[in-house]
Amino acid sequence: MADKTICPKFESALNILNKRWTGLIIFQLLEGAQRFSTIEASIGISGRVLSERLKDLEKQGIVKRHVYDETPVRIEYALTEKGKALEPVLESIQKWADGWMEKEKQSFV
Amino acid sequence: MADKTICPKFESALNILNKRWTGLIIFQLLEGAQRFSTIEASIGISGRVLSERLKDLEKQGIVKRHVYDETPVRIEYALTEKGKALEPVLESIQKWADGWMEKEKQSFV
């Protein structure tokens, strides 16, 4: 219901980062490959949604899933090149946050 | 339930951009002040949520609301300095999208 003149690639990109938790997941993985439970604990996401997000990100070619047949099984998630290419985006967010976010805790109600 | 070592400002910033529609609203306003119905139509957001988002963004000091007492009343929403400072963020997303998003329509199911 709109004659959007917005670049569809841009919109798609926003639709990825838009989703809750996606930014933090990628931020974590920028430090290197990590396993499910580590990501889960470090950003406080629920397993249900993390599972969902990782599948989405894999489908988008942003994350790659590696299975190590140890015992118990070890599975690591790592950024692809496409995923690593998001680092400047997160950096620019960090820069903005440093410059403009106050320290007072606001809860965005 | 996590010992997050993540910068709280960064997290707060992500929590803003994380929310559905926020990125597109700011993108629209980067072109200049716009009224409610214009934003609504241009990005395809529902009035209910747009109203909610604009209030949030105003509370965050990212958007300013200007009332022009014409008839019918004209109200314009414009970015503050803090809001305009998000331009590099959106630019970096655009850059990533140009370099890495395929044209095939994927629906992120």
Add this chain to the structure above:
DNA sequence: AATATTAACTTACTTTATGTAACTAAGTAT
């Protein structure tokens, strides 16, 4: 005078997304 128009919302209700907690599967170790 009564009705209609317009912008900017709001309200009530439905659908979708996320949170919570318990459960499953595979591969050992006890």
Add this chain to the structure above:
DNA sequence: ATACTTAGTTACATAAAGTAAGTTAATATT
């Protein structure tokens, strides 16, 4: 045979977003 560990999945509850109709205020039209 039972227990332990990781990586999930399932069923159910709550929160967020979508939809469509209604509200308010200031005219403009009939």
